[in-house]
Amino acid sequence: MPAFDPSHTQLSVIIVSADSGPSLRDCVKSVLACTVPLELLLIDNASSDGIPQAIARARENDARFKVIYNHANLGFGPAVNRAVSQAHGDVLLILNPDCLIDDASLRRLLDVLATEHKAGLVGAVVCDAQGVPDPASFRRDPVLGRALATLFKRSGGVNAHSIPDHVVDAEAVSGAVMLIRDHVFETLHGFDEKYFLHCEDLDLCRRVRDAGWRVLLAGDVRVLHGKGGSSKHRPVFVSYHKHRGMWRWFRKFDPSARNPLLATVVWTGIWLRFLLKIPGQWLRMMTR
Known part of the structure; x- marks a missing residue:
């Protein structure tokens, strides 16, 4: 294999792991099987399953691949930011x-980013093993009215009614697959590190749009997504940070947060929802 030359690397792929399980091997394999000139940075948030180390040993002769080890679970956004600081590509996946x-x-995805006017970030349609698209692939900002519509299963909610099969502008795409120009990411100072897990993708999409770039969904690109391999054994932990992320996004971007009474009601509703989910999460974890 020829020596790795960072100056000719146009794409940096960044994967964050945290006890992500065996699917991490397949993910890394799929990336390194691509013929696009790239580097792959796997940044590990103190996994205890030994899989990142095993992958590193198996791939030690592939100069495109690098593992960065964190000594604690920093969260998703902070880990990505640290990996980006060591990346060489003009584009980040x-x-x-x-x-x-x-x-x-x-x-x-690279073609869409390169050819669409003012494209700053491009997402794909993430699907389960049966090919069913995840509604989170094509979302709108979860302002209060939309969030309530989603909660009560009414029209006008956060998720779109249908997933398009062509390139469209989007308010937000799934953080599972996000292609973004490095200079856009750097201009926005990366992910907001006050999110630990969940909603940081919504936050980044919003800031990309606010800065004048377009967020696009490549509806003709379908990517298999295993859905939460690292969260199955700690659902309450993940749920806590998801609800914490909801609250932070609401405070940053929703005009309703300017009303102290309404903000108090939203805060109460978010954490009541979290508490009500705990028994079911524990039961599902115990019966696996």
Whole structure:
């Protein structure tokens, strides 16, 4: 294999792992099977399963691959930011450790980013093993009215009614697959590190749009997403940070947060929802 030359690397793929399980091996394999010139930075948040170390040993002769070890779980956004500081590419692909991407899909995403006017960030349609699209692939800002519509299963909610099969502008795309220009990411100072897990992708999409770039969904690109391999054994922990992220996004971006009484009601509703979910999460974890 020829020596790795960072000056010719146009794409940096960043994967964050945290006890992500065996699917991480397949994710890394799928990326390194692509023919696009790239580097892959796997940044590990103190996993105890030994899989990142095993992958590093198996891939020690592949100069495109690098593992960065954190000594604690820093959270998703902070880990990505640290990996980006060591990346060489002009374009960043942020990829979940339970996603599988192929060469054609990767090239299509790069083409959309390169050819669409003012494109700053491009997402893909993430699907389960049966090919069913995740509604989170094509979302709108979760302002209070939309969040309530989603909660009560009414029209006008956060998720779109249908997933398009072509390139469209989006308010937000899934953080499982996000292609973004490095200079856009750097201009925005990366992910907001006050999110630990969940909603940081919504936050980044909003800031990309606010800064004048377009967020796009490549509806013709479908990526298999295993859905939460690292969260299955700690659902309450993940749920806590998801609800904490909801509150932070609301405080930053929703005009309703300017009303102290309404903000108090929203805060109460978010944490009541979290508490009500705990028994079911514990039961599902115990019966696996």
